[in-house]
Amino acid sequence: MKTKFYKYQGAGNDFILIDHTHSTLEHTDNQFIEDLCHRRFGIGADGLMFVTKHENYDFEMYYFNADGKLGSMCGNGGRCIVAFAKQLGIIERETNFLAVDGPHYARISENGEWVDLQMIDVNTITKDGEAYVLNTGSPHYVTIQNNLKDFDVFSEGKKIRYNQIYSEKGINVNFVEDQGDHLFVRTYERGVEDETYACGTGVTAVAMAIAKHKNQTGHIKTDIKVLGGDIKIEFDYDGANFTNVFLCGPAKLVFEGEVN
Incomplete structure (x- = not known):
């Protein structure tokens, strides 16, 4: 058939x-x-x-x-x-x-x-060292990384995904560089076990983590570039809860x- x-x-x-x-x-x-x-x-x-x-x-x-x-x-x-x-x-x-x-x-x-x-709405973000950990429908680890274009996302992402803390259930690992008018994001995805060209729950987690990192509140719009193109994230953040969250893209x- x-x-x-x-x-x-x-x-x-x-x-x-x-x-x-x-x-x-x-x-x-x-x-x-x-x-x-x-x-x-x-x-x-x-x-x-x-x-x-x-x-x-x-x-x-x-x-x-x-x-x-x-x-x-x-x-x-x-x-x-x-x-x-x-x-x-x-x-x-x-x-x-x-x-x-x-x-x-x-x-x-x-x-x-x-x-x-x-x-989904998100009301919990924790820290693992300097990294942020949250669930936007899938679990995500977000860490700020300089010179992300040349960074070894596969090797470093795999180390985190399979470390003692996360290896049992797995976690998606996102590296982000603030490039002024947008965030540049690269992601190692569990289940794929490789870097992907984009991750929707991942860029959503990144936008939230950066808003918390910068102590931003209100209605926040974030432009994000990934290897596969451009994505936009919007949400309301009151310092504790992320609501009205939208992932927008092609x-x-x-x-x-x-x-x-």
């Missing part, structure tokens, strides 16, 4: 998407998902998502990392799945859908290639095909 798939990318974070609205998702072949995400022997992607039916929401999002395992929330994946839902005719310009970390609201541009995705169809 052949399965139709669609390949999307959001600021270089790329995903395989499959329409599963015709039935409930009861079983997944994790090895098959890992094989599809392999960049030499499969389609190639940072993760795979199923769009499924839900009686109380427009749809439900199931996200699997490139290692084939069910993942935590993926922000850029969330934006891509909204664009996919529009392509499928499930939604038009706005949606309320369900993900692993709860309900999400999103709005999409008329051409379907720019998505503003509301993320979500584009790359190609489609069929797999056995």
Whole structure:
């Protein structure tokens, strides 16, 4: 039997998407998902998502990392799945859908290639030395790094992700450099176990960590550059709670095909 798939990318974070609205998702072949995400022997992607039916929401999002395992929330994946839902005719310009970390609201541009995705509120940030640790739907470690363009993100990120504190559950490791009018961010992602071109929950965590680091409050807008392009983050911060959080960026169809 052949399965139709669609390949999307959001600021270089790329995903395989499959329409599963015709039935409930009861079983997944994790090895098959890992094989599809392999960049030499499969389609190639940072993760795979199923769009499924839900009686109380427009749809439900199931996200699997490139290692084939069910993942935590993926922000850029969330934006891509909204664009996919529009392509499928499930939604038009706005949606309320369900993900692993709860309900999400999103709005999409008329051409379907720019998505503003509301993320969860965050009220807890801790410190690990000089680094910030927080959960924006996925757990993140944020550290400030000079000369980030030439920094060895893979090696240094892997050390932190697999150290004694984080190795059991894993953590995504974000390195950020303040370049004046924007933040430059590079991320080592658990589940992918490599640097990715973008991480939506990661850049959200970075924007929050820098706001706390700088003692900023009010309505904050942050422009962020990643290896795959530009992303914008907006939120309200009162010094303790981050609310009305939006991850905004591109979500584009790359190609489609069929797999056995």
